[in-house]
Amino acid sequence: MTTRVWIVGAAILYLVVTLGIGWWAARRTRSAKDFWIAGQGLGIAVTALATMSAAFSGFAFLGGPGLTYHLGMTALMICFPVGFTAALLCWSVGKRLRLLGEVRAIYTIPDAVAARWACRKTAGLSAVAVLVGTVGYLGGQMLALGVAIESVFGWRELLGAWSLPAAMAVGLAVVLFYCTAGGMLASVYTDVLQGGLMLVCGIAVFWLALDTTGGWTAMLGSLGDSAAFGSRFLDPLGTSPAFLAFGFFFVFGVGNLGQPHLLHKFFMLKDPAKLKWFPVLLSGGQILCVLLWLGIGLAVPALVAQGQIPPLAHPDDATPTFLLQFAPPALAGLVFASILAAIMSTADSFVSIAAAACVRDLPRAFGRKVESELGAGRWATVVILLAASGIAYGYGDLIALLGTFSFGTLGAALAPTFAIGLAWRRVPASAVAASIATGLVLNLGLELWSRQSMPGLPPLPLPPGVLVTAFSLAASFAVLVAVTLLDRRPRPVLPPSVAAALELAES
Amino acid sequence: MRSQPTDRAAFAIGALTLSMVGTMLVGGAVAASVFAAAAALAPILLMGLGAPIRRSRWLVWALALLATHLVACALAIDRLAGVVEPRVLGMPPAMAVQVLGLFVAPFFVSVWIYMRSFDREAVGPAALARLRELAREEGSPGAGEPPP
Secondary structure: OOHHHHHHHHHHHHHHHHHHHHHHHHOOOOOHHHHHHHHHOEOHHHHHHHHHHHHOOHHHOOHHHHHHHHHHHHHHHOOOOHHHHHHHHHHHHHHHHHHHHHHOOOOOHHHHHHHHHOOHHHHHHHHHHHHHHHHHHHHHHHHHHHHHHHHHHOHHHHHHHHHHHHHHHHHHHHHHHHHHHHHHHHHHHHHHHHHHHHHHHHHHHHHHHHHHHOOHHHHHHHHHHOOOOHHHHHOOOOOOOHHHHHHHHHHHHHHHHHOHHHHHHHHHEOOHHHHHHHHHHHHHHHHHHHHHHHHHHHHHHHHHHOOOOOOOOOHHHHHHHHHHHHOOHHHHHHHHHHHHHHHHHHHHHHHHHHHHHHHHHHHHHOOOOOOOHHHHHHHHHHHHHHHHHHHHHHOHHHHHHHHHHHHHHHHHHHHHHHHOOOOOOOOOHHHHHHHHHHHHHHHHHHHHHHOOOOOOOOOOOOOOOOOHHHHHHHHHHHHHHHHHHHOOOOOOOOOHHHHHHHHHHOO | OOOOHHHHHHHHHHHHHHHHHHHHHHOOHHHHHHHHHHHHHHHHHHHHHHOOOOOOHHHHHHHHHHHHHHHHHHHHHHHHOOOOOOOEOOEOHHHHHHHHHHHHHHHHHHHHHHHHHOOOHHHOHHHHHHHHHHHHHHOOOOOOOOOO
16 A cells, blocks of 8 residues: 555544544533533543643644754754653642632633732733734644645645645634534543654654664764764754754743643643642653654754755655655554644644633623623634634735744743742732733734834844744743832732632642 | 742842843853853743742752753853764763753653652642632632532
8 A cells, every 4th residue: 555545544534533522522511611621620641641732733743853954953952841841830830720720710821810810901911912822823723734634635736726725624624623512622632632643653753763764873973974964963052053042942941831722731630639740741741752853853864964865955844755755654644644633733722722712811801701601612713713714824924924933922921920920929910911011012023023124124133043032031021020029019918719729839 | 028939039030031131132152151051040940939949948959950950061062062973872972961951851850859849638639628618708700619
């Protein structure tokens, strides 16, 4: 059987199983609590696996190895923080968020802001940040899903200009069905399937990468000795400025604390005592997944150095080139299915969060309440998915841009609020609002500025290699602390239950 | 108001991130080195703020050690760059420092410290029942719902 048949077969099987999970979850979704936080009834393994698969988008499997081919070891500074981010997440925010969920009906990230600071405006501002970041991310994922589907099924030659819209429509229909019908319950259990696929592929592809290149030492030796790549490729800072390498480390190490699709998972855990096992499960799983990135990212340039394949025309071809030329057909099929899985698992988490921001968080910020959140949530899911996909198709460049820096926008806007604001009692609502506004405006503003070439507009006043997101994230932290120290007004007393929950989290 | 450990930790994070903003505006090799050290320290300080440091003094020392280790890695990387022979665990020395110092060691250290310091009893059924009782007394919407 040819590789193409295996790939198409695996993709069809994966999509059918995903639809089946959506149908199963729909029969178990009866309330808003089921729809938004999966009934707060998940076990630790399911929560950790779902968090892991939501954390990795298609970038980890396609863009990551391509970036490593392009930048060398510098690119791996993006994935190295997975070693400690799970413990950091639990320590800083996970236990606190989950225990707040014990004393308040918290289904969303802005709900948690409202519970901690009792300020509708601040909660509303956090909902705006969530909406801006998630819709951008979602559009990027839907576009990537369309590109992945048309590549898997080979529609480009068959359908020409209609290929991408048709592929996006198929992807949209599947995500739409299981997210609308089953809400977060469907999203979580499809995430578990997707996470399982990603784990298997990470291990298998890493082993194949070593086998193909002659082993770890031979692979690195051929890279170091090659004229095309050389010692700079294996240098931790590579050919990039130190600002870029450590900027990656900072943004992906600390920015995780503001990602709603990760924080949201803590509300779904049934037993907070089980959080003890969360870091080892999440980090362990992420490390295994990252093996695919590491394996292909180093193996493809090594294969070029060894003369087994010609240099790539485009770095993003690294993963497809390796799979189509060196992987057994069954494994190639599995990995392409897991690429679809990685994209869809991130998209489904974001669509639920964006829908919640529309029908729950923003109305509450204006003192309104939607009567039937379950029904409204389903409609909002449809509208948001259609809108994000439509905008992504119509304005591909813009949405790709939004998707690229949405992680940074969410991190810069929300990480200081949760990382510091939940642990430090002196933080007032004014500091939270200032920090969210700083992160949101700086990241969006500087990123757009850096991409403009209008006459008369000076270049961005940041040295080469400095990441706009790293700048915005650091500034947002500094503003939160500065405003907290400068605001001398007496702090409102926390309700006893909220204070007790936060205190308990420190034990 | 008397300074609390969380005040000091938060102030340190504020100073650190402010210095990062400064280095990113200034640029240059020295600023890049300061930025690298600060970027490695930032997650450690956040762990220190979020963890129960008041009850486990040993944790502070462990975190400080980890911080020193990371900064040393950041500095050592520059010294070791250029040696390409795979000498340490099949890797060139600089790459080995990067992989072990920024990836492998933080995983084991952070997970080990986290699990050692996690008090399951403190968030057990009795503590949760007390929390829900407090919430019920406040008439909190949605409070007091037992986990399904």
